[in-house]
Amino acid sequence: MYEVLVEKRFSSAHYLRNYHGQDEPLHGHNWRVQVKYQGLTLIEPEQYLVDFVEVEEALEMVLLKIDYKNINAVPPFDRINPSAENIARWICEELQERILKPAPSCVTVWETESGAASYCPDPWVEPIRGKNV
Numbered sequence: 001m002y003e004v005l006v007e008k009r010f011s012s013a014h015y016l017r018n019y020h021g022q023d024e025p026l027h028g029h030n031w032r033v034q035v036k037y038q039g040l041t042l043i044e045p046e047q048y049l050v051d052f053v054e055v056e057e058a059l060e061m062v063l064l065k066i067d068y069k070n071i072n073a074v075p076p077f078d079r080i081n082p083s084a085e086n087i088a089r090w091i092c093e094e095l096q097e098r099i100l101k102p103a104p105s106c107v108t109v110w111e112t113e114s115g116a117a118s119y120c121p122d123p124w125v126e127p128i129r130g131k132n133v
Helices: 052-064 084-098
Strands: 002-014 027-039 106-110 116-119
Touching: 002 052, 027 052, 027 084, 052 084, 084 106, 084 116
Parallel strands: none
Antiparallel strands: 002 027, 027 106, 106 116
């Protein structure tokens, strides 16, 4: 099994709605995102699992939507909580739209240096994009 990892960082603010019964205060983080791809075969003739340049460019385009912003104001986070879990899932789904093969096997989002959440897609689960989850 081959595995490729790509990491990027971004800065933004957010708050969780209904956190222990009330909205959290707006606060910021320096986030870190790791995207993982796994596969058994390499693309020919290059012999790589995914193109690093393509993944980095796609991830940069996704993160531009939330970098230096209040994530709560960016769809779908204007309807769902911008938890690290939901952000990881959103990034994964956004990348699936931009890079068709292979799909990310997992996206991990660090909200702090010691706290992270991951989303590893299940083909049977419906995307959050456009849903009132």
